[in-house]
Amino acid sequence: MPSTALTYTDPLPRLLTLPGVYRPQADTRMLLGALAREPLRPGAEVVEIGTGTGALALRAAARGADVTAVDVAWPAVLAARLNGWRQSLRLRVLHGDFAARTRGRRFDLVLANPPYVPCPDPSVPTSGSRRAWDAGRDGRAVIDRICAAAPGLLRPGGVLLMVHSGMCGAQETLALLARHGLTAQVTERAWVPWGPVLRSRRTWLQEQGLAEDGAEQEELVVVRARSA
Template sequence: MPSTALTYTDPLPRLIALPGVYRPQADTLLLADALAREPLRPGAQVVEIGTGTGVLALRAAARGAHVTAVDVAWPAVLAARLNGWRQRLRLRVLHGDFADRTRGRRFDLVLANPPYVPGPDSRLPAGGARRAWEAGREGRAVIDRICAAAPGLLRPGGVLLMVHSGMCGAQKTLALLHRQGMQAHVTERTRIPWGPVLRSRAAWLREQGLAEDGEDREELVVVRAQHP
């Protein structure tokens, strides 16, 4: 059964998080839960999309995986490199869009904590900290791209682990992945209080039908999809 609470007991390490870099939060912990349960052989090829501080990439590297981490923000790239150096773990950290930086490569495991917060502006920010969470009016601007790209990113038997808000529609994510011929289901769930971004746009979320009147907690889900 999917979990309904954060269960990760091994604390995340202290990490360098430069200004504007997404710091590990509840979604990071939930994805760390899923990663901890995933079989990962030494030498497995892993990519993390939107690495931020590099915390999940480092978890995979500590288990002997060969890890590539990608982020569109230079401060995140620098933070992940510094954290890898401090922990004496080898990471290949690349700057840019994940589709460009992974072209022609396939992986055993893809980790993704993409931007997923719905907002009234359909245009995605070109820079700044908001790039880590703003994801268009449905919150799916990056999620849908990852779903479309997943079969081409994964080796046969490879796995995608992706966390996002329930507001974005877990069933839609599963349907897109099934359409790509992948086996997909939700493995982790938890509910957390709204953070400042969601609280600031509560009225808009309710107008859009993304939240009920009086609702102030957000569901997070981890989707696991496996390439046949």
């Protein structure tokens, strides 16, 4: 699948979003586009890591997949369940760490829009809205865990679709997935305006070499990895 520019232009789904739950944004749109292009047979087993409002999980369920969605935040779990009920779509939404809640299971498709924003605090937040985006000083605290877990989550021929910021290092993600035995590539790139979180950290990001002077846009990438 060749790299493309941002091509998915359908409106983002209008979903109930509770306080503290990540609202669907440009990264959600990119992953929805990647999901739309992915073959998905009825009854395929899908898991979404960090479901938020459930936007991606619900789109997969609408295509007939058997979907499990996981999130560490109770408000997100409640929002995804409510959105599934409102759309009359069957969705299994679980609270907790994705590794613990998926232990012993394998999937045809793994979807992930993990926290990926670099932050001065090296620890990952355990409460509050920041846990939806902050991911350590290099933004890879959750990305690296997903890369390491992917071989055990995927059935033979299964696919991981993950979106994250170019600040985190797309080549590092590809190399890590390859070391874990997956075939991976960047299938989509897009530049989007900085949001308030990045703007508030401009000086720190520049000091870390993660942003250039005067930067106003962030590159997002979709990574597709396939199990042998």
